[in-house]
Amino acid sequence: MAFGVFSLFFFILSFVRWEIGTDWGTYYDFFESSTEWGKQSVFEWGFSRLNEFANIVFGNYTALLFILGAILFAFQTAALYKLSPYPITSLLFLWSVSFGNAMFIRQSISTAILLFSVIYIIKQKFWPFLICVAVAMLFHRTSFIFLPAWWIYRMKIKPLWLWIGVGASVLCTVMIKNLIESLAGAFGPIIQAKIDMYLSDSETTFGTAASLVQIIVKGVLNKLAVFLFLMLMMTRASEKYPYYKGLVNLYWVGILIYFSTIGISVAMIRFSFAYDILQAILVPMLFVFVQGSTNKMLWFFVFLLYLSARLYVLLVGSYYNLFVPFKTIFSQ
Numbered sequence: 616m617a618f619g620v621f622s623l624f625f626f627i628l629s630f631v632r633w634e635i636g637t638d639w640g641t642y643y644d645f646f647e648s649s650t651e652w653g654k655q656s657v658f659e660w661g662f663s664r665l666n667e668f669a670n671i672v673f674g675n676y677t678a679l680l681f682i683l684g685a686i687l688f689a690f691q692t693a694a695l696y697k698l699s700p701y702p703i704t705s706l707l708f709l710w711s712v713s714f715g716n717a718m719f720i721r722q723s724i725s726t727a728i729l730l731f732s733v734i735y736i737i738k739q740k741f742w743p744f745l746i747c748v749a750v751a752m753l754f755h756r757t758s759f760i761f762l763p764a765w766w767i768y769r770m771k772i773k774p775l776w777l778w779i780g781v782g783a784s785v786l787c788t789v790m791i792k793n794l795i796e797s798l799a800g801a802f803g804p805i806i807q808a809k810i811d812m813y814l815s816d817s818e819t820t821f822g823t824a825a826s827l828v829q830i831i832v833k834g835v836l837n838k839l840a841v842f843l844f845l846m847l848m849m850t851r852a853s854e855k856y857p858y859y860k861g862l863v864n865l866y867w868v869g870i871l872i873y874f875s876t877i878g879i880s881v882a883m884i885r886f887s888f889a890y891d892i893l894q895a896i897l898v899p900m901l902f903v904f905v906q907g908s909t910n911k912m913l914w915f916f917v918f919l920l921y922l923s924a925r926l927y928v929l930l931v932g933s934y935y936n937l938f939v940p941f942k943t944i945f946s947q
Contacts, residue, residue, distance in 0.1 A: 618702040622692045625706070628717040629684035630677055636718035639937070661753025677944055687719055691727040691777050697734050701899040704918075705898035708895045711930065718938065722888060725755035729889045732761070733865070733896075736768050737858045760872075760887040762775055767868055768861035774846055777867055780799075780843070784874040829943045835877075837925070838870050841894050847899050856900060866893040 645658065649666040656663045669679035691709075699705040709715045716723045732747030744765060751758035772780075835944035845852075845863050852859040869890025902918075905911045930938060 630680035654669040690731040704899040725751035
């Protein structure tokens with residue numbers, strides 16, 4: 616019941632906000648220009664058509680946010696409820712790293728759909744999984760990067776090789792940059808243009824107040840801290856949750872993508888988001904193995920401090936002026 620209330624609260628925030636969130640101006644201008652059906656645009660097909668529908672039928676940007684938010688939170692809520700032993704804790708985790716996706720962008724929607732697709736990976740239902748990936752691509756083309764998840768989930772990788780992979784990913788940034796440059800054209804002119812932009816200036820931080828070094832250090836420490844705890848609990852967690860090892864595999868791939876691309880461009884780490892979100896499922900699983908109510912309260916308090924620090928860095932160190940003060944449709 617409480618999980619449903621919190622999810623509903625985040626959903627309401629997602630469509631009553633006004634001039635809040637990254638890329639607000641870009642998205643609002645695109646909505647205003649979506650005045651006819653089937654108009655060619657730089658955005659994905661699904662996102663473009665929903666903009667046209669909301670503009671032509673309702674003529675109201677809040678209506679579009681409501682529709683997009685409903686899609687996002689339907690998938691996200693179902694995924695957390697099905698996969699997490701503590702859905703509220705998972706939602707709290709998402710709040711600290713992405714405001715629970717209440718201030719969503721296109722990739723937030725696609726990531727929620729891909730998280731839901733993990734249910735079909737676990738149940739070994741390939742075609743529903745493939746459909747989910749296809750639907751996610753209607754909102755963000757980079758969702759294709761989640762296709763290998765079907766096979767990665769089932770790979771039996773020894774812990775030593777997981778750590779070796781993490782270390783190797785840091786060393787191969789330059790090689791991957793050259794590979795991306797040579798293959799980018801195969802995915803179409805829009806992807807090519809975006810990748811060229813990302814690669815043109817590896818020092819850009821895309822509007823954040825934090826420096827590139829701060830972003831790299833923060834990201835590396837967060838990834839390694841979470842991964843270390845997941846690995847320490849591998850044996851016990853795998854015995855209770857048969858799908859734990861597979862989810863760790865997916866999160867591990869997100870780390871590889873993150874470490875391999877952070878040296879190329881901060882924007883390129885977005886390719887890791889589809890895998891990175893699995894930490895919102897994996898971390899709450901660890902609380903199941905904390906014995907005693909006192910220990911549980913202690914560890915949860917430490918967890919809250921950790922999440923508070925991440926939320927503080929997210930808000931103050933990144934896009935403070937885009938979220939504070941929080942404006943709504945009632946305060947225009």
